[in-house]
Amino acid sequence: MSEEAVFELTAVSYAYHGRIVALDGVDLTVRAGETLVVLGPNGSGKSTLLKVLDGLYRPTSGRFLAFGRDVTAAADDPELGYWLHRRVGLVFQEPDVQLFSPTVFDDVAFGPLQLGWPPEQVRASVTRVLAELRLAHLADRAPYELSGGEKKRVALATVLVMEPEVVLLDEPTANLDPRSRAELIDLLAALQARGRTLVIATHELDLAALLATRVVVFGEREHRPIAEGAPEEILADQDLLRRANLVHEHPHRHGPIVHSHPHWHDAEHQHEHD
Ligand SMILES: Nc1ncnc2c1ncn2[C@@H]1O[C@H](COP(=O)(O)OP(=O)(O)OP(=O)(O)O)[C@@H](O)[C@H]1O
Ligand SMILES: [Mg+2]
Numbered sequence: 001m002s003e004e005a006v007f008e009l010t011a012v013s014y015a016y017h018g019r020i021v022a023l024d025g026v027d028l029t030v031r032a033g034e035t036l037v038v039l040g041p042n043g044s045g046k047s048t049l050l051k052v053l054d055g056l057y058r059p060t061s062g063r064f065l066a067f068g069r070d071v072t073a074a075a076d077d078p079e080l081g082y083w084l085h086r087r088v089g090l091v092f093q094e095p096d097v098q099l100f101s102p103t104v105f106d107d108v109a110f111g112p113l114q115l116g117w118p119p120e121q122v123r124a125s126v127t128r129v130l131a132e133l134r135l136a137h138l139a140d141r142a143p144y145e146l147s148g149g150e151k152k153r154v155a156l157a158t159v160l161v162m163e164p165e166v167v168l169l170d171e172p173t174a175n176l177d178p179r180s181r182a183e184l185i186d187l188l189a190a191l192q193a194r195g196r197t198l199v200i201a202t203h204e205l206d207l208a209a210l211l212a213t214r215v216v217v218f219g220e221r222e223h224r225p226i227a228e229g230a231p232e233e234i235l236a237d238q239d240l241l242r243r244a245n246l247v248h249e250h251p252h253r254h255g256p257i258v259h260s261h262p263h264w265h266d267a268e269h270q271h272e273h274d
Contacts, residue, residue, distance in 0.1 A: 004032045005068070006166055006197050007053055012062035014048050022048035024223040026062070028216065030166075035188075035198040037208040037231070040218030041245035046201035047093050049218075050168045053199060054090040055081050086115065089159035093170035093201075095151035098158055099143035104135065107143060108157045115162065129161045134183065148175040156184070166197040173204060185210055203246060209235055217244050 007030040014023040022045045030036050030053075040046050051057045052064060055074030064072045066084055074080040089111075092098050101107040105126060112122045130136045133153050143151060152175050159167060172188070173181045188211055191198060200207060208215050212231040217240065219226040227240050234240065241247045251258055 006030045006032050006066065008065040009052070009059075010063045010065075012052060012059045012064055014045075014052060014057055015060050018060070021223055023052065023059075026224045028225060030197065030199060032197055033195050034213045035192050035200065035211050037212035037215050038199065038201045038218060039203060039205065039208055039215060039234070039244070039246055040201075041203055041220045044218040044220050044244075045223045046218060047170050050090055050170050050199065050201055053168055054088055055084040056090070087164060088166040088168065089162060089164035090168040091156050091159050091170060091172060093174070095148075095155035096143075098155040099151060102142060103139065104141050104143065104146070104154050104157075105130070105139040107154060108161050111158060111162045125161050129157045132187070133157050133160075134180075149177060149180055152176060153180065153184075160191075164196075166199070167191060169198065169200045171202055172200060173202070173207060205235060205241070205246060217246070219243075220245050 007028070009026050009028045012023055012026040012028075013021070015021045024045075026045075026049065028049075038046050038049060048057065052059055053066075055066075055071060058075035059072060062072075063070065064074075066074075067087065069083075071080055071084055074084050099107050101110055108126045108129060109122050112125060117125070127136070130139055133156060135150070135153055135157060138146065138150060138154070143154065146154065152172070156169075156172065169188075172184060176184060185207070188198060188200070192211065198211070200211065202208070208231050215229060215231050215234040216225040217227040217234060218224065226244065227234060227237070238247070
């Protein structure tokens, strides 16, 4: 294994209830400092992959190394799980899973308190991260009193407050309004610049265009990567994107005419018409 590998998966499979295949023979390496964007349509296995990387799901078969250590059993081994969770944080697709305290402040403080940080440091870090995410005014709210997008940002805060080396993000921009989305992308770019390793699961191609240093594409039926490469390469491969159900017939209006043709909106929002 190369020294800088953060994660190394060899022939990793995962099936729910022993029969619903979600990952099927995944070989994947994530290197320190990269931003890997995992593209794939609904049901291709992105969320399951992130839960394996976070040590929440034990692979049904295959081998999973993190920072050079075999952590295949992390889901069943509290010591190993704890070791992994000090270095890796997952922002879930559904923020409700992540929020369970009486207030937003308590939810963000929960992880650092679990890690045994001194109370003063916890307070200072929670206050800082809430300000960074424009959440300070919601500190005393109950999580169920938040909108979907606010919950998503609080869930992100619960992970970022611990400053993990590796941040796993599942559909981070889902439910965000344009300003929150732009701010989140800026924040992820800042984490990148600070040398953090990011793994982002999404079906939004423009996130890959903006942030990825490398892209893997999960196949709809394969449940493993069907392509891997630089974002410019992958995003230029229309055949691949169509096969992977990542571009679709999309209704457009041109003056009085509304019609459909496949495209995606890139960072500059340009596409061809005939
Ligand atoms: N809790 C579960 N129980 C049973 N099957 C599940 C469960 N969660 C996911 N699956 C199945 O596992 C497969 C992979 O699901 P996963 O959630 O990893 O996909 P995804 O790529 O994250 O999809 P999405 O884009 O919709 O979030 C799908 O076939 C899905 O139906
Ligand atoms: Mg998912």
